[in-house]
Amino acid sequence: MKLKVTVNGTPYEVEVEVAEEERPSLGSLVIGGAQGTPTAPTSASVPAVSANSVVAPLAGSIARILVEEGDSIESGQVLVVLEAMKMETEITAPQTGTVAAVHVAPGDPVQGGQVLIDLAS
Numbered sequence: 001m002k003l004k005v006t007v008n009g010t011p012y013e014v015e016v017e018v019a020e021e022e023r024p025s026l027g028s029l030v031i032g033g034a035q036g037t038p039t040a041p042t043s044a045s046v047p048a049v050s051a052n053s054v055v056a057p058l059a060g061s062i063a064r065i066l067v068e069e070g071d072s073i074e075s076g077q078v079l080v081v082l083e084a085m086k087m088e089t090e091i092t093a094p095q096t097g098t099v100a101a102v103h104v105a106p107g108d109p110v111q112g113g114q115v116l117i118d119l120a121s
Contacts, residue, residue: 059110062107104117
């Protein structure tokens with residue numbers, strides 16, 4: 001490689017050889033998934049405290065509650081959105097029924113296995 005340098009006002013042309021060690025490659029790193037690939041909601045399961053309760057599958061905080069006491073719900077309907085480690089998990093109804101009680105509010109911290117909603121068949 002040729003370089004042009006000026007020392008005390010006098011220009012010089014210098015040829016330099018660069019000796020570099022080959023650095024090991026760590027491979028590629030993908031953050032956020034492949035472009036154009038939609039991300040699916042995460043799913044997790046925790047055994048219910050009773051057949052008529054919906055529990056938090058993991059510890060986090062309540063981002064949104066999409067139902068109220070007395071609402072009729074369908075199996076698979078999203079009831080609550082739980083935020084944990086900057087990711088949202090949709091918690092769905094295990095069965096068709098009616099919301100008997102909501103035990104949490106948006107912003108509440110919850111533990112895995114904690115009852116969030118009671119259902120009436």
